[in-house]
Amino acid sequence: MHGTFDGKDAVKRTLPELTQEETLRYSRHLILPEVGLEGQKKLKAARVLLVGAGGLGSPLGLYLAAAGVGRIGLVEFDTVDLTNLQRQVIHGTKDVGRSKLQSAKERIHDVNPNVEVVGYETRLTSENALDIVRDYDLVVDGTDNFATRYLVNDACVLLGKPNVYGSIFRFEGQASVFATADGPCYRCLYPEPPPPGMVPSCAEGGVLGVLPGLVGLIQATETLKLLLGIGESLAGRLLLVDALGMKFRNVKLQRDPKCPACGTRELKALIDYQQFCSVRGREPEPEKIAELTPAEVAAKQARGEDFDLLDVREPHEWQIARLPGARLMPLATLGATLSQLDPNREIVVHCKLGGRSAKAVRQLQAAGFRRVWNMAGGIARWSQEVDSKVPRY
Amino acid sequence: MAATVNLPSVLARLAADQKSVQAAGSTLGEVVSDLTRRYPELGPRLRDEKGQPYPYVIFYVNDEDVRFQGGFQAPIRDGDEVVVVPAIAGG
Numbered sequence: 161m162h163g164t165f166d167g168k169d170a171v172k173r174t175l176p177e178l179t180q181e182e183t184l185r186y187s188r189h190l191i192l193p194e195v196g197l198e199g200q201k202k203l204k205a206a207r208v209l210l211v212g213a214g215g216l217g218s219p220l221g222l223y224l225a226a227a228g229v230g231r232i233g234l235v236e237f238d239t240v241d242l243t244n245l246q247r248q249v250i251h252g253t254k255d256v257g258r259s260k261l262q263s264a265k266e267r268i269h270d271v272n273p274n275v276e277v278v279g280y281e282t283r284l285t286s287e288n289a290l291d292i293v294r295d296y297d298l299v300v301d302g303t304d305n306f307a308t309r310y311l312v313n314d315a316c317v318l319l320g321k322p323n324v325y326g327s328i329f330r331f332e333g334q335a336s337v338f339a340t341a342d343g344p345c346y347r348c349l350y351p352e353p354p355p356p357g358m359v360p361s362c363a364e365g366g367v368l369g370v371l372p373g374l375v376g377l378i379q380a381t382e383t384l385k386l387l388l389g390i391g392e393s394l395a396g397r398l399l400l401v402d403a404l405g406m407k408f409r410n411v412k413l414q415r416d417p418k419c420p421a422c423g424t425r426e427l428k429a430l431i432d433y434q435q436f437c438s439v440r441g442r443e444p445e446p447e448k449i450a451e452l453t454p455a456e457v458a459a460k461q462a463r464g465e466d467f468d469l470l471d472v473r474e475p476h477e478w479q480i481a482r483l484p485g486a487r488l489m490p491l492a493t494l495g496a497t498l499s500q501l502d503p504n505r506e507i508v509v510h511c512k513l514g515g516r517s518a519k520a521v522r523q524l525q526a527a528g529f530r531r532v533w534n535m536a537g538g539i540a541r542w543s544q545e546v547d548s549k550v551p552r553y
Numbered sequence: 554m555a556a557t558v559n560l561p562s563v564l565a566r567l568a569a570d571q572k573s574v575q576a577a578g579s580t581l582g583e584v585v586s587d588l589t590r591r592y593p594e595l596g597p598r599l600r601d602e603k604g605q606p607y608p609y610v611i612f613y614v615n616d617e618d619v620r621f622q623g624g625f626q627a628p629i630r631d632g633d634e635v636v637v638v639p640a641i642a643g644g
Contacts, residue, residue: 216644304644329641332561350640352608362643365563372644400638404562405572411613411636414621 175201176230182274186228199388200228204274206387209233209296211284211312213264215362215372216302216326216379218250223380225268225275229387232268233296235280236261243553247369284308286430289315298322298386300379304362306353307433313338313346314430317421322386322395326379329359331368333375333401336394336413337382339422343395348416348423353437357515364513371403449521452533454542457508461485467506472520473539477512481539481551491516494523503529510535510542512553554579556614556633558588560595564637567595576635581612582625584635599637600625609640 178186178200189195189203206229210217213236224232240248240255240263248260255263261279268277280292284303293299293315301312301323309327316323316339323338325346338345378399385391400409420427452460460467461484469483472491482488489497491511501507507529511517514537521534535542543550558574565572569592576591578584582604589596600606605625612619612627613636619627629635 212644214644302644304642306640306642309642326644327641328643330562332563332641334638334641349611350609353642354607354609354640359639359641365643367643398638400636402561409616409636411616411638412618414618416620 173205176204177201178204179274182228185272185274189228194390195388199390202389203228203384203387204230207231207233207296208383208387209235209293209299210302211235211299211308212302212304213248213250213260214238214244214302214304215247215328215367216376217264217300218248219373219376220300220302220380220383221250221264221268222271223377224383225272227380227384228272229275229383231276231278231296233278233280233292234261234264235282235284235292236264237281237283243363247367247372249373284311286311286433289430290319293319293321296321298324298383300324300383301326302376302379305437307437309346310353310436311430311433314421314427317345317427318430324379324382324386326375328367328371328375329362330365331371331403333371333378333403335375335378335382335399335401336397337386338395340393340395342415344413344415345419345422347421348419349398349413351416351419356438357519360515364515368403371401374403375401449518449525450533451536452508453536454546457510457533457535458542458546460508465506467508468501470501470507470509470517470520471511471539472509472516473511477553480553481543483510483539483542483550486510491520491523494520498524498527501529503527504531506531506533508533508535511538513538513540554629554631554633556584556629556631556635558584558635558637560637561639564595564598564639567598568592578629580623580625581614581619581627581629581635584629585625598639611638611640612636613638 186200189200190197208229210220213234238260240251240258240260242256250267251263261281265277268275289311298321299316303309313323322340325338326335382394396413397410398413417423469486471486471488474490478488509517509520518534521532524532543552555575555577558576560572568574576584576587578587585599614627614633
């Protein structure tokens with residue numbers, strides 16, 4: 161039997177009974193009149209899809225399982241990396257290198273063996289999204305990129321499933337509930353994504369480890385409220401979280417009558433979201449720039465070639481790790497420091513992953529430098545392919 | 554007319570590290586122009602080359618979405634509070 165969602169009383173299917181063990185386990189819920197036996201049975205009957213078992217997905221998975229959500233679907237294709245553990249608390253040190261899906265599944269079963277975990281070890285795509293989402297009462301968006309966020313939103317709008325949204329960057333976060341019966345959707349808030357490269361990823365920009373805990377648990381709270389049909393949902397509001405100021409602010413969201421997804425409904429099927437989030441004719445694809453691999457740069461150094469190795473990262477990154485012979489000139493102030501460079505010398509530019517250095521190469525070329533190379537993959541790739549003693553971060 | 558403009562930290566960096574800035578103007582567009590004049594690096598993050606808002610940087614005046622109040626033509630009164638919300642995708 162399938163549940164329907166009217167935004168008020170989420171789960172409408174024959175409610176299962178609680179076992180004796182469950183009655184004891186959920187006793188602190190059962191004695192809340194707003195939850196009670198009926199509410200706990202609704203949670204047991206509920207089906208929630210988590211897209212992503214990363215920063216946001218970690219607290220979501222743990223707490224929704226602990227709360228007794230009966231079926232949790234998990235979409236995740238990645239493996240656990242040591243750099244994840246600073247915030248992705250569903251995974252442990254022993255899990256490094258393992259599939260995130262397997263690791264999360266085990267942890268959830270340890271928290272609450274009554275929960276059925278359905279794993280989807282794949283990327284969510286335009287081809288599989290509707291089939292996966294269809295089986296759930298609501299979707300929680302814990303993804304880390306714009307393309308998947310638009311995909312999750314559109315699938316939710318098309319299928320009439322609420323989309324519990326959260327996103328984070330550095331010390332700040334956002335949360336809302338989209339695609340309820342009358343509420344706005346993600347596209348009403350952001351009709352178009354920023355051009356690629358404009359907003360740095362958490363890998364480049366960093367994120368305070370507790371922040372996804374904070375925002376993920378706001379999403380978990382909204383999820384439980386929707387399933388139980390209690391409280392005032394964040395639908396129609398965007399919650400802005402500022403961890404440094406420890407300020408929470410609500411701004412109003414409205415359904416946009418011109419929204420192609422939930423307004424005019426001209427969007428009738430899922431689209432190509434990689435293309436939607438790439439250049440889309442707004443600006444021409446930047447010209448390819450000349451690249452060298454870290455191994456090629458190391459070989460140039462070993463041959464004693466005369467060139468400048470420019471590091472355009474920030475000073476606090478320079479303190480973590482640096483390359484032999486490199487010279488620090490942060491991208492943010494490159495315009496002012498350019499005159500210190502000799503335009504006739506050969507220059508190789510690097511950063512952490514290769515994105516900022518590509519911008520610096522273009523800036524140098526525009527300033528008349530002719531012999532400029534980008535080091536592909538940055539210091540991270542140097543650490544993997546040339547010298548593992550250079551710390552990875 | 555002067556409004557208080559609240560910036561997320563990623564934009565505050567471009568406004569002498571101020572998360573809250575006073576700016577003058579009788580419309581939101583004028584407030585943005587005032588900020589752009591004083592903090593030239595901030596300008597391109599708030600509006601495009603034609604001076605229009607981006608679809609991924611949303612402005613709120615007194616917590617109302619300005620797209621439903623005339624966009625950059627939205628009137629500003631003394632003491633109004635503007636919040637700038639750029640799209641972020643981390644998770």
